Amino acid sequence: MRQCYLILFGIFASLPAMAMTFQTRLENIEWKVEGDKFECRLIQPITDFGSGAFVRRAGEQAVFRLNAYNSVLGEGAATLLAAAAPWQPGRGDIDLGTVRIGRGQVLFNSSQAQAGRLFRGLLEGRSPLVRHYSSTGGLSEVRLLPVKFRQAYSDYEACTTKLLAKNFEQVRQSQIGFPGGGIELDIKARFTLQVMLDYLKADPTVNHLILEGYSDNSGNRLTNRELSRRRAMAVMSYFKENGLQESQMTLRFHGEQYPLAPNNSAANRAKNRRVSVRLERVPEPERAAPPAPAKSSGTVS
Structure with a gap:
């Protein structure tokens, strides 16, 4: 067997x-x-x-x-x-x-x-x-x-052909450069901001922006801090001109702090002259429930 x-x-x-x-x-x-x-x-x-x-x-x-x-x-x-x-x-x-x-x-x-x-x-x-x-x-x-x-x-x-240029992961944080050293948005900066703006208009769940301005270390600290503020304001103005509310944006400015690269060359200093733009989903505050209607003790015939 x-x-x-x-x-x-x-x-x-x-x-x-x-x-x-x-x-x-x-x-x-x-x-x-x-x-x-x-x-x-x-x-x-x-x-x-x-x-x-x-x-x-x-x-x-x-x-x-x-x-x-x-x-x-x-x-x-x-x-x-x-x-x-x-x-x-x-x-x-x-x-x-x-x-x-x-x-x-x-x-x-x-x-x-x-x-x-x-x-x-x-x-x-x-x-x-x-x-x-x-x-x-x-x-x-x-x-x-x-x-x-x-x-x-x-x-x-x-x-x-109808897709947005970028998805959320690609636009959620961008660096807007000011390579010339001023506070004006150049063509590249405007293009980047427009891509972000297109996404914001398409996705209402993304409803808040954090704008953080920076400078290089070329000037004194007070001058650099003011430059970083004005750069952040330039980005905020662009968004406001295109329909966003100021209440949707948080503006911060740091001067020469937190450089992306050491300020030891012209190319590195250009990298540090920037505004960081971060998109966020902020939950809407819960609305209070309307009061319940008063109960009637009578009858309707």
Whole structure:
């Protein structure tokens, strides 16, 4: 009997592990385009799995994201491919490198370079394919199909033209330089402030700014302190002229304190002549609840 068990075990051990493939039936393929000024998404739902999506945030290039209803793939490294379609005989798959499968609903975000190559592959009729081997050797594949892709890609591209120049992480703190030594905003400074202003107007949750003026150490301390104040005031004036309220801004000035670089060269002194602008989300004060109406002891018929 023991020999029988050993023989059976050897037979099953020699069988290939089960392979699972997730993809939507051809006739059910759809691409969805979603987005606003902050992010654009090009999504293909995947039956019984989740979705694959190209996600482009303001100020960045797109990444490819795999979303799942559950962690059926398991954690670990997987291979990302721009695979030839079954109806393209003779074309090989293009290996785009590895991605790391994690926990949660978002299994991974590809690199921007990988997403760019997937875009090119889809336009050529290729399929984004994620191939994952489990620790026991089981193979799982998730495939998107290029059906109906071109029109959806055109709609996605139209969405990206409306994105802001930068996202919150990119604009939340900026240095406005005064390389010439005065208090006037130059073209570069105005461009940076306009990018911040565009974000402020698009995101009402960002409702406060902290402006901090600085100088180099060329003059005496009192002169430098006044210069730093006037530079901060110049930035405040720009925002006020473009619709922001003074109550939304906190102004500070530090003179030659806290230099970015040692004041030992003309280039370093130019770096220190600046205004730091920081955007913040400040919760609105809670409004007092209106008094409850007085109860009536009479009846109305």
